[in-house]
Structures are given as structure tokens and as C-alpha cells.
Amino acid sequence: MNDARTARAGWLFVAPALTLIGVFFFLPVVASLVLSLTNFDIYAVADPRNAQLVGLRNYRDLVNAPLFWTALRNTFYFVLVGAPLSVVAALGAALLVNAKLTRFKGFFRTAYFAPYVTTIVAIAIVWKYLYHPRYGLLNAVLGTVGIGPIDWLGDARWAMPAIILLAVWRNFGYNMLIFVAGLQRIPAQLYEAAELDGAGWWARFRHITLPQLAPTFLFVGIITAIGYFQLFPEPYVMTQGGPLKSTLSMVLYMYEEGFRWWRLGSAAAIAFVLFAVILVFTLVQVKIQREEP
Amino acid sequence: MTAALKSLPLLLALTACHSASAAGKDTDIEFWAFGREGEVLQTLMPEFEREHPGVHVRVQQIPWTAAHEKLLTAYVGNAMPDLAQLGNTWIPEFVALNALLPLDSLDSSSPDVSESSFFPGIWRTNLVTGRLYGIPWYVDTRLLFYRKDLLAQAGYPQPPITWAQWRDAMRAVKARGGSGRYAIFAPFNEWNVPVILGLQAGSPLLKDDGRYGAFGEPPFRRAFDLYLDWYRSGVAPVLGINDVGNIYQEFERGTYAMWITGPWNIGEFRRRLPREMQDKWGTAPLPGPEGAASGVSMAGGSSVVLFRRSHHHAVAWQLAEYLARPEQQLRFYRLTGDLPARTEAWRDSALAADPAAHAFWEQLQRVVPLPQVPEWELIATRVFDYAEQAVRGGMSTDTALARLDREVDQILARRRWLLSRAGTR
């Protein structure tokens, strides 16, 4: 049609959003990179002459900082245990909710999804009390089957699993919906044909459902992992990174370096390392899953 | 949906209006206060506002756990209040940031507020390079709160005075109490106790004018070993401050017989413990390595500070003066149990006769200031990180202290650079 007119309109329409994203997203990303190459800290906020370019020194200091490796390790622990758990729970829930025999699908779907819409801070506070060694519901329930009281948030072995449980509870409903969508896209003929061939439930699941869901697995796995790498409100509200720094996540570490101690150069470096980790992890995941037969 | 979009300009306008400050003839000043003090401070304001018509004071209350970071965030974000309560260990930091208004000129023209009116050790914490940056508000030091009856039952009718007596007393209480009961509640995620013990043992904590850590040196090591011994021998439970549920209930139940804590708990104990318990608890100055004189504690407390960027220096100063008046100090004491920094207030009959406060009066004669370096808050955090590692994580004293020193040295690197630069200018 009138190409010049649509072209101009195109730019005008895109401009506001692009400006906002450019100024308030991309610009800070670049600034963050620059910050990570300086020793900008609270003294520099007071007097900019105190800031110097120090090249990769922040990154080197991170490598030598025990807390950095602790945060990295904790975050990986969270992602590598939590993401698969979330995906499996979501798949299970999706299979149950989507089954032909299921009635009240809407109710169950809503029930499983409800945790996802809750405010994480509010829910973390609720779970903090649920996890109380003496007055919490979880230990009361476990006590009825004879499992001794566990100090969920106070014991360095159990604190991260406790947070993993909360995170899985919170987001498996979201992944469930995606799996449901994926399941519904599987052509019914495939199952009918398999049934005619005499395949049982497990065989149908392994040879039809799982392969058909492969792209969904990839998608869910990636978005869950990316989300989990950014773990912050739960440890901030429930454990402040403890006990023994066992729940110190990368973002919490960055927050403390940046907004508590105002060592901005160091905090920016942490943020970039996190970015790199997420990027590499995603690429690796994509590569592995695409290569599966 | 389209109707909603059409209301957008109106909404944005409303937002802008709401964000704009309400300009008026009245003066609004903002005071940030922390913890319990923050809750109580608002009740002192009506009288001040009556004396200064047209002035309205808004008290913003912030929990102690977030106070330091909120202050720094506000500093960076150019959103500071007019006045704030500031822990006196934070004063050097905010002076280094050029955030505080020096008060010398205001103070010299004010007859009411002078150095002689306050505890010397406490006044000194408000001086940085000879200039005054805060008015002491209340004093804080840590000493022993204890169950007189439990200690007496264990064979110690008088509180212990030396470290040796202390250790024996705690062991005796623990032996009598049995499992599930402890002699002392010492949460491992508070830095005050190991630091105070270090001060008692004669450690400077930082050496070379605050350029390097001195935690690996013998005095601190000795104190640290004593501290760790509490947990290893079982007289203290391995708990953090958040793990205990309701500490007052536990104190009442006899789960703990001792607690090293501060004056605000005088008020809390009186409020939260039942009447029949009120004659069973008491306070005592800290035992020292060699006896009473060496039983020092830290010179803590909060001051009222004014921020440079405030537009209401004169009114803010009047508020600071107001809070320093003996009557206001006493009122505040009655509301919170926080001890007045003004020595004159101590002559008041209520305070002079208060047995729980008497131990604090004694202890305040033997207080030592903490290192006045801006990085102290971060260093203190690392102290208890490593204490936790040693207590719960099984790290050895040597490793913990060596690593602590290494980290502290790294934290102080900036300070060393700035000091050397200042030296060459």
C-alpha cells in the first residue's frame, strides 16, 4: 500500500516502547558492564574522584572470594534439583488433570495453579511459619508418621531443600498449564493407532507422549531454570542467606554487595557472571535436548 | 479496554500530582527511627509540635535489620530524611560519606547541650577528627541479664565476676538444668558478644589505625576460644537470633539462665514476664578475664544526627535539642527502657532507685568504643559469619580467624588507599 506512510507509522509506534526499553533497560545493561570494570563504591558516590577503572580486578576478586563460590554452588544446587522436580511435578499434574476420566478439570487446574499468582513475599512468610521446628505444621504432619522434628530453616542441610520445596510448590502450576497445552496438541489418532496395536499405558506414554512433548520439555525446562537462577525473595525473607550461608543465592549476594554495602563494581560483576551463567546454561540445555534422538 | 487506555493521561497526571511534595506554610520534617525506639518516638512529638507551632514531625519507623541498608540506599538515592537515629558505630561511615551536618557551631550556641552533660565515653563516639556529628540520645551497652534464682540454686548467690567463675557458674547451671536447658542464650549471629569478649581480652580488633584486622592475634584468639567453648561444652545452645521463637517465654520457663543483651530489655522484661517472675531476674555488669575492672563492654547507643541535605537545619536542631533535655530523656527511658545519655537524668529518683539500671550505670563507667572505621558494619557481619562457621560448621579457630583477617584486610583495602592518598596530598 502506501509504504512510506506505514513505514513512518511503524517507527512512531515502536518509538515509545523502544525509548523506554532503550533508556531503562539496555542503557543500564551497558552501564553495568562499565561499572563492573571500576571500583565504584560508596566512597565514589560521595566523591566521584574516588572511582577508578580497574579492569578485570572485580572479577578476579570474585574468583578469590569464598562467598562467591558458595553463592554459585547454592544457586546451581537450587536449579539442578528444583527445576527437574518442578517439571516432573508439573507433568504429573498435567497428566492427571488432562486425563479423559477426570471430572472438575477446571477446579483442579485452578487449585494447582493458585500458588503461582500469590505474592512471593507473603507466601515466603507463611512458609517460614510452616517450617518452624516446634510450632510449624510440616513437622507436626511428619511427626504423625514418626519422623523427628527437623529444623528446616535452621539446619544447613535442610534449608535449601526447604526453599526448593517452596519454589516447586509455587511454580509447578504454571508449568502444568504449558504441559496441558502440549498434551492437547498431541493428535488423538496417534493414541488410537497405538491402542489398536495393543500398546499398554506405559508404552503409549513412553513412545508417544514423551517424544511429542519434547519441545515442551525444552521450553519448560529453560524458562524454569532461568527463573530459578534468579532466586532472591525466598532466602531474603526466610533465611537471609543462612544458615551458614547455605541459602545465599547469586542474586542475594549481588543485592548485599550492591545495596547493602554499596560495592557497586563488585555487584555489577556478580550480575554479569550470573548473566553469563544463565546464557551458557540455556545454550547447553538447548544443544543437549535438540540432539536427543 | 480502550476506555481504560483513554483514562491513561488522567492517571499519569494524578500520579504526578501525588508525587509532588505538598508545599505549604507548615514545616514538615522527617525523622527516621529504628526498632522499638521508632515505635515509641511518635508519642514524644506532640509536645514538641506544641512548642513549635507550624512544625510537623513525621516519624518513619524501620526495623534494625534493614536500617543500615535503607540509610545508605536513601543516601545514594538522594532521599534522606532531615534527622535520624544513628547507631554511634555508624557515625564514622556517614561522616566519610559527607552526609552528616557538623554540629559544632550549633552546639556552641546552645547552652543546654554540651560535652559535660553526657557520659565521656559516649560523647567521644560522636566525635570524628575532632568535630561533633551527633548528639547522644540513649546509651547502649551489653551486660548480663540473669535468673537470680537459677543461679542461686546452682550455688552462686552472687553473679560471677571473673571469667573463671563465669565458666564454672554456667557449667553448674547447665548440670542442674539437664537436657533442653542451657546456662546462657548467645545467638551465634550477633557480633556483639565475641567482639565484647575480644575487647575484654584487650584486643584492639583492628590494628594500625584501622588498616588491618587483628583478629588472629592472641588477645582476640583467647576471647574467641572462650566463646566457642560455650557452645562446645553445651552451656549455650547452637541457635541464631531468629530460631528461638519467643525468647521471653523461654527465659521465663528457665530454658536459659543468662543473656547478654542491652537496656531495652529492661522494659521488655517488665512488660512481657509475668508478675511472679519480676523478682527473679536481675542485671549485673559483665565478668572480666581478671575481675570486675577488666569486665568492659562496648560503648554503644544511638545519637541523633542531622543530614547535610536537609532544608530544615534550624528546626531539626531544635528537635535534637528537645530530645536531649533531661525530662525528655527520662520520658523516653520510661517508655522504652533505653538509658539516657544525659548524666543529669540519672539522678532522677526513678532511675537512681532502679536496681536493674544500676548495673548499667556501673558498666557505663567501663565502656570501650569500637573501631571508628566506616567499614565497621561490614566487618562486624564477617565476624559473626566466621563465628557461625566455627560454631556450627566445624571450622577450627585458626582457620576461622585467619580467613576473617584476610577478608577484613581486603575490606579495608579501600580505606588504606584513601588514607595513603590523603597522606600524600
Added chain:
Amino acid sequence: MKAGRGGRGGRRIQEVLLHLALLAGAVATLVPMVWMVSASLMPTGQANSYPPRFFPSHITFEHYAELFTHLSLGRYIFNSTLVAVSATLCSLLFNSMAGYALAKLHFRGRGPVYRILLAGLVVPAQVTMLPLFLLLRAMGLVNTYVGAIVPAMATIFGIFLIRQYALSIPDDLLDAARLDGASEFRVYWSVVLPTMRPVLATLAIFTFLSTWNDFLWPLVVLSNDARYTLPVALANLVGEHAQDTELMMAGSVLTVLPVVVLFMLLQRHYVEGIMAGSAKG
């Protein structure tokens, strides 16, 4: 998929087992939230009793009263609502314009713009927070409502959500409007927007939810408690009142309730949006 092999009898058993499993799952999922409400109605101290109680001995609203009278929760609800609604309106406007343009309007540089935005999707938001804070400080927007909604006003995710949907708008529809003499803006406003109602609803819900629930950014940018949003106020409250379980639960209920209600009412759009969004795989 789960059709049984044992005939009608086996089918019945399967159905029962299936529903038992579903019910057990639903109970486990909802228990924390039910307890949250229950504890908020308990008299003080009852939530900290041993053995733990599930239901209050008698219902009291004293904690809700306390929140509104002494602890200014009403103001925080107002703040959260203002921030969430403003962000949603901005997001709808800016993202829909950009998404539509990327899908349907051909302009030079469209490809590169699309690819740059795609690259931006990979960057976690935390990377931007420190410089963004310093930037807002320079602009005088720290501790303002505008500062709180800035990251949400236009998002790459929102643009792509709209774009995905807009791709399916038939070009003939747009060309017909143009032939009638409509300006591009009119085409957008009168033809495209009504067509995009379902995805706009989804985007609105997404934006409202994520802004209402956002924690890290408001924590950083709002220093004055007059402006706190609910999550920040709640975190502040738990710093002082950790011992008061029932009070904290009431605060949590008030924070969670609006979004759960919103979700219940509008779940169709939200759920469809998520499921459709996953179709691109």
C-alpha cells in the same frame, strides 16, 4: 489416554484412584493458603502453640484491625494498586503499539530491532538494577511512584506477546480500513485493538500480577514508607513483628487476596495466554 483395560470395573477403580490422587494433590497445594487464612483469624499466640493448631478456637479480626489502624496497611494497598494499575495501563499502550508495529507494519530496520529485543530477553533484570537506580537518582525519581513503575512500562516480553498474536491478524482487515481513508493510528485504535482484546486481557493480567507481586525493585527504589508497596511493607513488618505470627498472616492474606480474586475472575484469559504463548515452543 488412561482408558483402562479391565472393562467397566477397572475403569471405575481407575477413576477413583485418579480423583484421589488429584484431590490429594489439591489438598497439599492449598493447605498453606488455608492455614494462612486460618492463622490470621486466631487470637494472639495461638498460631505458636504446641502441638500446632489448624483451626482457630474462635475467630477474631483483631489483627486485621491492627493492620489498618496502627500499621497503615490501607496506604500500602493504595500504593500497590496505584503502581500496578499505572504500570498495566502504560504496558498495554506502549507494548501493543510496538508489538503491532513489529508484526504488521513494514519499516526499514524492523528486522534488526526485532533481533535486538530478542537478545534482550536473555538478560536477567538484576543486571540493570544498580545503574537503573543511579539513573533514576539523577532524574530525581527515587522514591516516587513513577520510579517504581519505570521497569514495567514497556517490556520485551509484553511486546513479543502482542506481536505473536498480532501476526495472525488478517492483512485484508487492515488494508480495508486504510482504503476507507483511515490514518495508521486510527487503524490501530479502531481495528487492531478490538481484535486483540484477548491478548490485551492476558497482558493486562500478567502486568498487573507481576507488578503487584514485584519485590526487589520496589525494595530498592522506595525508601519512604509512605510509598511502600505491599510486598515491601510486609518484609518491613516481618523485620519488627516476626513474633506476631497471626498479625503477619493477616498481612499476607491482604496481600495475596486481591491477586487471587483477580485471577479467579479472569483466569480464562490468563490461562489461555500462557497456553497459547507456549505454542511457539
